[in-house]
Amino acid sequence: MAAVGKTHATRWVVLNVVVVLYALFPVWWIVALSFKDPGTLTDGDYIPRDWTWENYRGIFATAEFTRALINSIGIALIATVIAVVLGTIAAYAVARLRFPGKRVLIGMSLLIAMFPPISLVSPLFNIERFIGIFDTWIGLIIPYMTFSLPLAIYTLSAFFREIPWDLEKAAKVDGATPAQAFRLVIAPLAAPGVFTTAILVFIFCWNDFLFAISLTSTESARTVPAAIAFFTGSSQFQQPTGSIAAAAVVITIPIIVFVLLFQRRIVAGLTSGAVKG
Amino acid sequence: MSTRAQPAGAPPPPETETGQAPDQAALSAGARQERRLGWLLCAPAVVVMIAVTAYPIGYAVYLSLQRYDLRFPGQAEFVGLGNYGAVLSSPFWWDAFWVTLFITAVSVAIELVLGMGLALVMHRTIFWRGTVRTAVLIPYGIVTVVAAFSWQYAWTPELGYLAELLPTGEAPLTEQWSALWLIILAEVWKTTPFMALLLLAGLALVPEETLKAAMVDGATAWQRFTKIMLPLMKPAILVALLFRTLDAFRIFDNIYILTAGAHGTGSLSILGYDNLFTALNLGIGSAISVLIFICVGIIAFTFVKLFGAAAPGAEVKR
Numbered sequence: 001m002a003a004v005g006k007t008h009a010t011r012w013v014v015l016n017v018v019v020v021l022y023a024l025f026p027v028w029w030i031v032a033l034s035f036k037d038p039g040t041l042t043d044g045d046y047i048p049r050d051w052t053w054e055n056y057r058g059i060f061a062t063a064e065f066t067r068a069l070i071n072s073i074g075i076a077l078i079a080t081v082i083a084v085v086l087g088t089i090a091a092y093a094v095a096r097l098r099f100p101g102k103r104v105l106i107g108m109s110l111l112i113a114m115f116p117p118i119s120l121v122s123p124l125f126n127i128e129r130f131i132g133i134f135d136t137w138i139g140l141i142i143p144y145m146t147f148s149l150p151l152a153i154y155t156l157s158a159f160f161r162e163i164p165w166d167l168e169k170a171a172k173v174d175g176a177t178p179a180q181a182f183r184l185v186i187a188p189l190a191a192p193g194v195f196t197t198a199i200l201v202f203i204f205c206w207n208d209f210l211f212a213i214s215l216t217s218t219e220s221a222r223t224v225p226a227a228i229a230f231f232t233g234s235s236q237f238q239q240p241t242g243s244i245a246a247a248a249v250v251i252t253i254p255i256i257v258f259v260l261l262f263q264r265r266i267v268a269g270l271t272s273g274a275v276k277g
Numbered sequence: 278m279s280t281r282a283q284p285a286g287a288p289p290p291p292e293t294e295t296g297q298a299p300d301q302a303a304l305s306a307g308a309r310q311e312r313r314l315g316w317l318l319c320a321p322a323v324v325v326m327i328a329v330t331a332y333p334i335g336y337a338v339y340l341s342l343q344r345y346d347l348r349f350p351g352q353a354e355f356v357g358l359g360n361y362g363a364v365l366s367s368p369f370w371w372d373a374f375w376v377t378l379f380i381t382a383v384s385v386a387i388e389l390v391l392g393m394g395l396a397l398v399m400h401r402t403i404f405w406r407g408t409v410r411t412a413v414l415i416p417y418g419i420v421t422v423v424a425a426f427s428w429q430y431a432w433t434p435e436l437g438y439l440a441e442l443l444p445t446g447e448a449p450l451t452e453q454w455s456a457l458w459l460i461i462l463a464e465v466w467k468t469t470p471f472m473a474l475l476l477l478a479g480l481a482l483v484p485e486e487t488l489k490a491a492m493v494d495g496a497t498a499w500q501r502f503t504k505i506m507l508p509l510m511k512p513a514i515l516v517a518l519l520f521r522t523l524d525a526f527r528i529f530d531n532i533y534i535l536t537a538g539a540h541g542t543g544s545l546s547i548l549g550y551d552n553l554f555t556a557l558n559l560g561i562g563s564a565i566s567v568l569i570f571i572c573v574g575i576i577a578f579t580f581v582k583l584f585g586a587a588a589p590g591a592e593v594k595r
Contacts, residue, residue: 012404019412097318116546120330125559207421209421209422229533245430251423270471
């Protein structure tokens with residue numbers, strides 16, 4: 001019996017190790033690349049022989065990368081805030097109120113979530129040039145916000161349906177004003193869902209590449225994913241491998257931190273709408 | 278059946294299937310107010326979504342009917358369906374179409390199997406459950422472009438660990454078939470976790486007791502999986518398949534970084550991008566955009582037909 005238990009346990013450990021390696025190996029590879037100096041870049045080692053910060057110093061020395069990082073953070077944050085605020089209001093109505101057109105709303109947002117971004121790129125490109133927001137922060141914030149709204153409405157309404165709204169009534173019976181009832185009872189219950197949605201939306205905006213390369217033309221609004229793709233290296237004879245690896249690690253860190261801190265919630269957010277219904 | 282909370286205060290009026298209140302005349306003042314509030318609260322989101330998607334799509338249709346080349350803006354004129362004819366009779370469109378279809382079908386199929394395996398491991402493992410789930414989430418969070426670079430370097434001769442496994446002189450990203458498989462590999466690595474998490478949520482719906490009972494009755498693990506788990510998980514599986522299929526069909530980032538669409542690996546999104554931003558031909562590019570939109574619509578429609586009641590969006594009325 002003990003032996004059986006032991007093989008069983010070993011099997012799970014092996015499976016888990018395989019899963020973790022599968023998930024992390026490509027990530028480790030690019031981290032290792034980012035710490036190699038140009039001389040050993042091509043040695044194929046999984047662990048750099050000489051660790052160096054050279055690649056990181058290199059990318060932060062140029063305005064190109066720093067500017068792109070600021071753009072990424074600013075654009076993703078603003079788009080996230082707007083999308084989550086509008087999404088929260090709409091999701092509250094969907095989860096809580098009875099009104100015709102609700103299904104149309106959910107259907108429409110799902111339709112948009114499935115929209116091929118390339119279909120919007122050509123008209124947006126022309127419209128944005130026409131009204132003068134091409135290659136600006138707003139020019140990217142608008143599509144990001146729109147494409148993440150469905151995600152926000154969908155996950156938030158799933159979260160909101162789980163909230164016991166009767167508590168609000170109970171608080172009112174106990175003498176709380178509507179504002180107090182909302183602030184003290186409902187808001188703390190809703191906050192985790194809103195927060196989770198914000199993380200998912202942020203990841204979505206942070207990730208975008210197509211809009212970032214199509215709706216920008218200079219450094220003034222280009223985000224990091226797009227900037228990396230246009231890296232040229234410090235001289236034209238040098239492959240920018242090390243710089244790209246370093247930049248890649250820098251934009252991956254915030255996401256990894258989110259994932260490590262809020263793992264449970266992210267899973268809940270990703271799956272809540274899909275299966276509970 | 279309803280998981281929706283009842284609104285505070287209002288007496289629960291009878292509700293029809295569509296969530297619509299029964300009769301205009303029978304509406305109480307409270308219900309009318311509730312309707313108005315509902316519309317009011319949804320209005321900002323709806324306005325934004327329509328302004329930024331519906332209007333541009335209409336504009337794309339308009340552009341697609343013009344000869345409109347940014348290099349020769351003076352020659353813009355209405356050409357009717359001419360651009361569509363040009364696109365659909367061009368081998369570039371059909372090559373990209375088959376490439377996209379191939380990548381979509383193969384990667385979603387692999388992801389389903391792999392994702393199911395991952396979900397089962399995450400569901401059943403007793404050790405380091407948190408670590409495993411976190412590790413699996415990381416590819417989901419990683420910026421696609423970063424992941425694509427990691428794969429590109431891995432397969433670059435003299436630089437990558439994977440290229441070293443190949444005979445010298447092989448550059449897999451420069452051959453159509455090997456490059457397509459590498460694109461699929463990159464896509465599968467990045468998005469299997471998403472599939473696995475949706476399936477994991479589905480697994481959580483399978484009651485433990487039913488599985489135990491089946492075990493007592495002598496069902497093998499495979500029988501328990503196919504006869505009990507799969508049918509119960511069907512809604513979750515369909516949702517995961519729909520999301521992933523539509524997502525894979527618009528594949529862009531991975532291909533752009535790995536091969537930039539060279540050597541016969543360009544997807545429809547790459548084709549559209551090239552026509553718009555390399556050739557600056559807004560007319561042809563818009564026609565491609567509209568055609569991709571129609572393809573996605575057909576895929577979504579097919580899935581929703583297959584889904585029936587399990588379709589996402591149908592959930593609200595329950």
